[in-house]
Amino acid sequence: MENENQLDSFFKISFDADAREHLKTIVLWARICAICAFISYTIALIVAIFGKTVSPTYSEQSYQVSSNLKTWTIASALISGIIGFAINYFLYRFTAEAKQGLDVVDQVKLNDGLINLKTYFKIIGVLFLIVLIIVGLVLLFVIIGSLGRGTY
Amino acid sequence: MEENPNQSLIDLTVDYDAANILGEIARWTKFIAITGIIAICCLILVLFFGGNGVVSRIADRYLSGSENLRGFILFAIVIVVALLGVIVFLLYRFSALVKKGIDIQDQDLFNKGLHSLKIYFIISGTLALITLISNVSGLFKL
Numbered sequence: 380m381e382n383e384n385q386l387d388s389f390f391k392i393s394f395d396a397d398a399r400e401h402l403k404t405i406v407l408w409a410r411i412c413a414i415c416a417f418i419s420y421t422i423a424l425i426v427a428i429f430g431k432t433v434s435p436t437y438s439e440q441s442y443q444v445s446s447n448l449k450t451w452t453i454a455s456a457l458i459s460g461i462i463g464f465a466i467n468y469f470l471y472r473f474t475a476e477a478k479q480g481l482d483v484v485d486q487v488k489l490n491d492g493l494i495n496l497k498t499y500f501k502i503i504g505v506l507f508l509i510v511l512i513i514v515g516l517v518l519l520f521v522i523i524g525s526l527g528r529g530t531y
Numbered sequence: 532m533e534e535n536p537n538q539s540l541i542d543l544t545v546d547y548d549a550a551n552i553l554g555e556i557a558r559w560t561k562f563i564a565i566t567g568i569i570a571i572c573c574l575i576l577v578l579f580f581g582g583n584g585v586v587s588r589i590a591d592r593y594l595s596g597s598e599n600l601r602g603f604i605l606f607a608i609v610i611v612v613a614l615l616g617v618i619v620f621l622l623y624r625f626s627a628l629v630k631k632g633i634d635i636q637d638q639d640l641f642n643k644g645l646h647s648l649k650i651y652f653i654i655s656g657t658l659a660l661i662t663l664i665s666n667v668s669g670l671f672k673l
Contacts, residue, residue: 391636392550394543398638401645408652415659422666430672480543489543493552500559507566 394489399481406474406481409496413471420460427456462506469499545641550633557626564623571616578608614654621651 394402430452473495480489545553578585586604625647632641 392545392633392638392641394545395638395642397642398645399543401642401649404649405645405652408649408656411656412652412659415656415663419659419663419666422663422670426666426669430669484543486543486546486549490546490548490552493549493556497552497556497559500556500563504559504562504566507563511566 394481402477402481406478409470410474413467413474416463416467417471420456420463424453424456424460427452466499466502469495469502473499545633553629553633557630560622561626561630564619564626567615567619567622571612571619574612574615578612582608614658618651618654621647621654625651 427449473492475492476488476495477492479485480487480492582605586601586608589604590601625644628640628644628647630644631637632639632644
């Protein structure tokens with residue numbers, strides 16, 4: 380009985396006309412975000428692969444440096460592209476399913492869309508966490524390094 | 532005027548599943564927002580203590596050390612930091628309002644939370660468009 384009341388209390392909030400209007404705009408702009416990101420990552424990869432690496436001299440050493448630089452550029456564009464595509468895939472799926480849910484008033488579709496939005500923010504959160512840990516470790520090593528130098 | 536008994540069945544409601552999903556979205560967005568606030572504070576500290584060095588490096592690298600454009604670079608950095616601050620604030624506001632709205636069953640708070648998320652995505656979309664334009668211009672430089 381208590382559980383039933385708990386379940387029932389959730390139904391007091393709905394996606395009313397105001398909320399639906401907000402959600403429609405969210406879906407529109409989220410789709411723009413996702414599509415722009417897909418195109419941007421593709422272009423960044425093309426630029427990384429076919430772009431010229433500027434070298435002031437034509438010595439063998441500078442050729443080696445420029446070749447290494449190009450490899451790094453392509454690798455970083457590829458990695459950021461894969462991560463970016465994965466994140467924005469979920470954002471795009473959110474827009475597609477939420478739009479369908481709003482258009483045909485389908486609660487299940489809307490919930491599926493929200494699950495994709497949750498995954499989108501979850502991946503970003505995990506990436507933030509990883510960056511935070513890396514920055515923390517770098518700071519720790521810098522502090523330990525400076526303390527170590529201070530003792531000699 | 533008899534009320535339509537099927538009206539609640541037709542409406543999209545925040546049911547048990549939707550409330551759980553929105554609660555989790557709110558939790559992750561709050562984490563992202565708090566991390567973002569910390570990052571922005573660090574950025575402000577770096578700019579406060581080493582701002583001159585940062586501006587000089589940018590001017591030397593991209594604008595051939597032009598002295599006249601130093602003020603413009605500083606202005607652009609302040610705008611970017613402010614924009615990041617607004618984005619992070621909107622994300623935090625969304626998470627707080629939606630969570631509270633669901634907890635105390637307040638439709639108005641819930642809608643205000645969605646409004647914050649809407650502005651967040653409008654700003655993100657605009658930034659994504661600007662990034663796309665800059666990437667397309669990079670493509671023509673090939």
